[in-house]
Amino acid sequence: MxxxxxxxxxxxxxxxxxxxxxxxxxxxxxxxxxxxxxxxxxxxxxxxxxxxxxxxxxxxxxxxxxxxxxxxxxxxxxxxxxxxxxxxxxxxxxxxxxxxxxxxxxxxxxxxxxxxxxxxxxxxxxxxxxxxxxxxxxxxxxxxxxxxxxxxxxxxxxxxxxxxxxxxxxxxxxxxxxxxxxxxxxxxxxxxxxxxxxxxxxxxxxxxxxxxxxxxxxxxxxxxxxxxxxxxxxxxxxxxxxxxxxxxxxxxxxKKLPWMLAQKDKLRKMYNKELLGISWLKIPREKPYTKTGWWLYIVQVRERDKFIDFMASRGITTGVHFEPIYHHSYLKKAGVKPVTPVAERVWRHIVSLPYFPTMTKKEFRYVVDTIKKFKP
CATH class of the missing domain: 3.40.640.10 (Type I PLP-dependent aspartate aminotransferase-like (Major domain))
Structure with a gap:
């Protein structure tokens, strides 16, 4: 075990x-x-x-x-x-x-x-x-x-x-x-x-x-x-x-930035390979005009909040980047009335996975194996 x-x-x-x-x-x-x-x-x-x-x-x-x-x-x-x-x-x-x-x-x-x-x-x-x-x-x-x-x-x-x-x-x-x-x-x-x-x-x-x-x-x-x-x-x-x-x-x-970015590029490819084909999860799309510089690894999942709780129960921190900012009470009070149906739809599914340059193979394997155990 x-x-x-x-x-x-x-x-x-x-x-x-x-x-x-x-x-x-x-x-x-x-x-x-x-x-x-x-x-x-x-x-x-x-x-x-x-x-x-x-x-x-x-x-x-x-x-x-x-x-x-x-x-x-x-x-x-x-x-x-x-x-x-x-x-x-x-x-x-x-x-x-x-x-x-x-x-x-x-x-x-x-x-x-x-x-x-x-x-x-x-x-x-x-x-x-x-x-x-x-x-x-x-x-x-x-x-x-x-x-x-x-x-x-x-x-x-x-x-x-x-x-x-x-x-x-x-x-x-x-x-x-x-x-x-x-x-x-x-x-x-x-x-x-x-x-x-x-x-x-x-x-x-x-x-x-x-x-x-x-x-x-x-x-x-x-x-x-x-x-x-x-x-x-x-x-x-x-x-x-x-x-x-x-x-x-x-x-x-x-001085460390080139190495850190290269490590995150490798980690992103590893995530893409491991998570591709999971029916309830979408890996991030990368348009051909953008390269490197990744800060987040954002996937879209069914039953996002249940997924976050599941990962947390196994010691894995995830995040949401971001809920539409006009949901915050200050902007509501300011009278902001947006029409952004795509944002309203996708934010309910987005979740950021652990993603840092010093992540070990053991840590990565643990995260991926835990994801695959989730049942939406």
Missing amino acids: ISMMKIPLFKPYLGKEELSGLAKVFKSAWVGMGPRTVEFEKRFAEFVGTKEAVGVTSCTAALHIAIQGLGIRSGEVIVPPITHAATASAVMFNGATPVFADVEEDTLCIAPQDIEKKITKRTKAIIAVHLGGHACDMDKILKIARKYKLFVIEDCANATGTLYKGKMAGSLGDAGCFSFEAKKNMTTGDGGMVTTNDSKLAERLRRLRFYGTNLDTWRRFQGQAHYSWRYDIAELGWKYNMNDIQAAIGLAQF
Whole structure:
């Protein structure tokens, strides 16, 4: 008889490399936003293939200031319903209204054909969420945006390393917003990044992340003995800056990222092979234009909640990413009235399986064997 194992949904891959980076920051005594943050931004921009990258405290912060930086302070922004609440919250922080376009049944990403149906004279932008690391159909979305003169913001919280037709997610729209939260493809504990090819936008984002100042503390100091205290607050901003503690972890994680992504690619293929043909379960579909960068492994099952309880009773953690966010009481009170029948249908079946780069063959075998024992 096989003893019960404890399998988490996610597990960050952290070790001596991160500790070494942190030790150097502590020794320098500069733990706020400084040289490590600058280095991390530079390397991340090179990785994504954009001119600029601006480090912040979270993807929520990234979305907030990206929308603000593009000058959106009213009107409507089109978003998918199957995403984290932060996608819509960032729209509302800026005084705009989230309008929900339906999702594709197979990828769970925003459906381009429904985007166009939801556009009005008040529409200012589209937020394309690369759910679970599957890229949205960006060619179609960008074509719609050009037709109606709309901004495109890529929500890449799930998609560090995702490729769309050979180009990195986060390099295709006006801005890309990334998450380095504890569970993501790479982590800084908490943190985020905005990528863009618009240098003027990037400069405004740097102001907005640090109180609206024209010069942050590091740029006033720049490692020199003479510290310049003078600065100007040019506009209303926020306290959203990344710091060198986060950046040091990020730089170490960055070296591991290719290996972590490759391991998750292998794990995905293993899941696909093992779960294909189960009558009550659908494995995720991968469109030919998207590759690597997977954060989630989402299946669709009959009797989803019973399945989740069954797995939990055997020590396996699963999750739901995500219930349509307009189900939450705050958005209901705000009077949001979406028409997204596909999202309403599929969310009741979706479940995320344990998926992390250090998952052992023994852990994987235990998860798969347990799934096959479930009887809906």
